[in-house]
Amino acid sequence: MELNLEQIPREKSLSKKDFLKKYFKPQKPVVIENFIEDWPAHSKWNLDYIKELAGEKTVPLYDDRPVKHDEGFNEPHAKMKMKDYIDLLKSKPTKYRIFLWNVLKEVPELQKDFTYPDFGLRLMKGLPMLFFGGSDSHTFMHYDIDLANIFHFHFEGKKQCILFSQSETRYLYKIPHSLITREDIDFDNPDLEKWPALKHAKGHITQLEHGNVLYIPEGYWHHMKYKSPGFSMSLRAIARKPGNFGKAVYNILFMRHFDNLMRRIKGQEWIDWKNEKAVLRTNNLVSKK
Template sequence: MGIILKPIDVVDDITQEEFMEKYLKPRVPVVIKNMARKWPAYQKWTMEYVKEVVGDVEVPLYDSKKADPAAPINTPTTKMKFADYIDLIQREPTDLRIFFFDPIKHANKLMDDFIAPKELMGGFLDKYPSMFFGGKSSVTFLHFDIDMAHIFHTHFNGRKHVKLFEHKWKERLYRLPYATYALEDYDIDNPDFEKYPALNGVEGIECFLEHGDTLFMPTGWWHWMKYLDGSFSISLRAWDKSWAVKAHSIWNLTVQRKFDDIMKSNFKNTYMEWKEKAAMKTAEMALKRGLPK
């Protein structure tokens, strides 16, 4: 059986009414082909342009290795000047990625080049655009976003492979306790079903983004991403109207994250081993109970 992936809905353009009824309210992902073609970024954002604008700002880089159990989440692997990193991902494959690059702080000029799609929905967090850069074959591990925002994720200068899973599959995806990510020991692109049987039968959505494509990811959706070329994306975030979702976001960002950091700092490998065993047990129980229903 394996993991069951269906192709994502793809539209060229979309009205607010259609977006609300088909995608926002039922929380279903969609790729919008033409949204970013109205942006100056569609033509301007080449590798050389962003390199020129950002320059020699030193940026943290992340790789695909399993996280250090004693380190806080999102601890970088190394640092590099932005311009040197852009040269690197244009020159050769690398698993090094830039994660949550802030254009307001580091490259305010880029803020003139994109427009949040407020004609589709409200609640945009205008102060928190974020950019992501990756070398060819680099991978973003399977996770959902800690702030539980809706995300409009637009890709530039290459291709990106994306797999998406509704939040209801979290136990079967081997979610780690007190975390927003899954076990890092399996490859969602080529899973070992004997070792991780709960993945067998998990249902998701798959898409391949090209230059200028915008992926709408509703709140809570798990996502795995692989850069098929050295390229980059920008994510624009918007709050869900639900106060329950907002409360979940605040819990994740405060209580859960702080507790997890304290436990990792004090108990290191012991705590991580417990988390991994708990994820395995929870997934096994979910599979036996036929969850989600």
């Protein structure tokens, strides 16, 4: 038995009017296949180009090891020069990923290669973020701390994306005081005997290739798996729904600081309690279904 996932709609191109009507207002994901052909990035951006421009930059790397109590919020697991990291990506599969790498701050020249598209939403122009990964590397299932509307532009290689709306959270074994699900769930091939609540979750799936744009509605859970080495850029717009905006403010101003405080006070006991609570809460919600 597999997850209940439907293919995300794909559009060759999409006007601002149609995007707002068909996808933004109902908060549905979409892949736009041909949207950035006029960007220099469409023809220029590949791993070799990034290596040429940013090869000497030292980059933070993350893998799929479970969260530990003594690691800070988004603390990297390793560091490496970008040129060495790209050589690693091209030579063999690796779990190491880069995420939330600020283009404007790290490599301002890349700003010349793209423009901020008009989707009818005000994009946060100070936060274009790059994400890199090698074959079979993946993120944990998570949603973003600010519950933003995300436009995810993919370059080089292939990437699988699985999405769930916030309405499916009750089935996903969410970790309390966190933005992730249980880290030992393989969303690419889940054990539904061990995680039976996932049978009730209804989600979305797609595969991105060079030049594709994925719209991720605000607050959506997402799991990204690189089928081959590549990278993506995310542009974001703040959450517009009052409930989501309120959650974003709570997460940023309170939740993450409370979680870090409890890690310092309770140590690994806090992490273990949260993991156990995720299962108990999910099973309890499902039993009431």
